[in-house]
Amino acid sequence: MNVKQGSTTFLKVIIFLIGIAVFALCIFWLPEIAIKDAKVHPDTAYFLIPFIVCAYGFSITFSVALYQAFKLLTYIEMNNAFSELSLKSLKVIKKCAFTVIFLILLGIVSLKVLVKVTGDDAAGPISLCLMGILATSIIAAIISVLQKPLKNFLDKK
Template sequence: MQRRLKLTSYVMKRISTAFLQTVIVLIGIVALIILIWFPLTEGRATHLDLFSTYADPFILYGYGASMAFFVALYNAFRLLGYIGQNKVFSTNSVKTLKNIKHCAILLSILIVVAGLFIRLTHNTEDDPAGFLAICMATTFVAIVVATAVAVFEKLLQNAIDMKSENDLTV
């Protein structure tokens, strides 16, 4: 009976981590589709050829800034892999959390820079309020993610330190 419960617990853990890894992959695919599709629907790009649409400096900046997002997704995928392998209490997990935190901070800085650029250089006939609202919301989300990950990183580091201390005393 005890062995059956352990096996069931192991299977449930593998299913949940595989599900979360699938969700992360789907988030990455949806973000990539949006990055490819959105420039074609943007107002000033409707009358441009394909090269001119994607060669816009602001669109290129958006692609560059999105790299931090995709690196954070990759690190979240790796962290779930460590969880699935029962290697949560390892220095690799702490490094992965640190990478996610740095990516979230970098992403929030890049979003603020983009918002400031649009605010300072927008055409007076344009209304940048919607874009600036999206910038503020996504910056807030990135800061919340960075803060939560920093807390998890600290807790995990403390747990690893306590575990190594207990291993030495036994």
């Protein structure tokens, strides 16, 4: 096993473990939290629906991006890093990043509506959402930077 294959295998294992964590979050943790919050605040339980939709949409989109990253690492292992398949995977990952940003913004809007109804302070959750948008924007920018030379290389072929 050479260094490149060892590092891609390590990254694949990390992606797989992150995927398992996201799956466990969707199956076990999110429904449990929603049920507990609905019991504690029955008057605003209907506001959980947009948050759950955003959370599951985020999880599905994130899982698709993880799968595409896994495929990209497989292409790199097979010395197909400069191929149309790699470019397609990068495009899907970038679309997933923009979808995640949209879902986070939708969550912020839902949170602002909930704040108007309850009168609570939402500065903490909104700042966390904005940090998530920043991190996702950085990932989208990196993917865009990786796409350009790959596309130029494939156009020259």
